[in-house]
Amino acid sequence: MRWKGRTTSSNVRDNRGRGGTGLRVGGGLGVGGIVIVLALALLTGNDPLQMLSMLAGDGAAPTSAPRPADGSPDRDLEFVGVVLGDTEQVWGELFQQQGARYQEPQLELYTASVxxxxxxxTAAVGPFYCPADHTVYLDTSFFDDMRRQLGGGGDFAEAYVIAHEVxxxxxxxxxxxxxxxxxxRAGQRVEGADGLLVRQELQADCYAGVWAHHAExxxxxxxxxxxERALATASAIGDDRLQRRSTGTVNPDSFGHGTSEQRVRWFRTGFDTGDPARCDTFAARAL
Structure with a gap:
């Protein structure tokens, strides 16, 4: 992905190395352990972020790559700024076509906890978006985890992750x-293979594909x-694959993101069409 030298967003806040607690979820829970905690949060109706935060232990915290001390360009900061800036262009144009104005989100880089x-x-939660403050939160050590634990990685795969949160x-x-x-809040069960949470996440995958279509x-x-690397990353973080790695079994009732096949297919739908209207997972009879 040839991204260097392009315009960067002014909406990136770089708070790496500031105010981190040095805590790691569950004393170092792996990806599978995180999936189990999130599933329990969904089943009990608790806030997943709060549950993960409560499980923070004394294990070593994952750390982002140190910022260059010699004044050379900071790759992560520049890369994130370029990708976020491009999402701003794409969604700004798409919203304008519908007679609306796109309100740009913030993106905060942090180290270990936020x-x-x-x-x-903590960083073990992975990248996440908070609707209460319209901000994407990212510890770039997740990109290292993608390569080491999930078998994904590469510039475009990392861009897909950012685009999904946007x-x-x-x-x-x-x-x-x-x-x-x-x-x-009304008591409707939103988790599960056909639940609203899966539909919401698959729509976000499709929207990430829409961005990629127009950006390319x-x-x-x-x-x-x-x-192919982006699709491999989408496949690696499917509920079925993560659960199988964690427990050896798959429980569709606790799905919150969709299967590997579904995540790949909906990203591909967005990428092939570039049309947000084709991303209506909520109206789809079959996901």
């Missing part, structure tokens, strides 16, 4: 997030194999 309007979290911001602006939250059409910045 406090957001949605609660405290897609949750789009859902907040369009009212999707509020509708899912309202259903939860304008920039021509993808290298051979980029889309």
């Amino acid at each position: 406090r957001s309007a949605c609660g405290s979290a 897609a949750h911001h789009v859902q907040t602006l369009t009212g999707t997030t509020a509708r899912v939250d309202a259903a939860r 059409a304008r920039n021509r910045w993808m290298d051979p194999g980029d889309i």
Whole structure:
């Protein structure tokens, strides 16, 4: 992915190395352990971020790569700024076509732990979007975890992760997030293979594909194999694959993101069409 030298967003806050607690979830829970905690949170109706934060132990915290001391460019900061800036362009244009104005989100880089309007979290939670403060939170050590633990990685795969979180911001602006939250408050069961949470996450995958479609059409910045690496990353973080790695079994009743096949297919739908209207997972009879 040929991203260097492009315009960066002014909405990135670099708070790496500031105010971290040095805590790691569950004394070092792996990806599978995190999945189990999130599943329990969904089943009990508790806030997943709060549960993960409460489980913070004394294990060594994952750390982002140190900032260059010699004044050379900071790769992570520049990369995140370029990708976020491109999502701003794409969604700004798409919203304008619908007669609306896109409100740009913030993106905060942090190390080890962070406090957001949605609660405290550690890097083990992975990248997340908080609708209460319209901010994406990212410890870039997650990109290392993608390569080491999940078998994904590469610039475009990392861009997909950022675009997925930005897609949750789009859902907040369009009212999707509020509708899912309202259903939860009304006592509706939102988790499970056909639940609203899975539909919300698959729509975010599709929206990430929409961004990639328009970004590539304008920039021509993808290298051979980029889309395959992004799809491999989407596949690696499917509920079925993570649960199988964690427990050896798959429990669709606790799904919150969709299967590997579903995540790949909905990203591909967005990428192939570039049309957000094709991402209506809530109306789809079969996911």
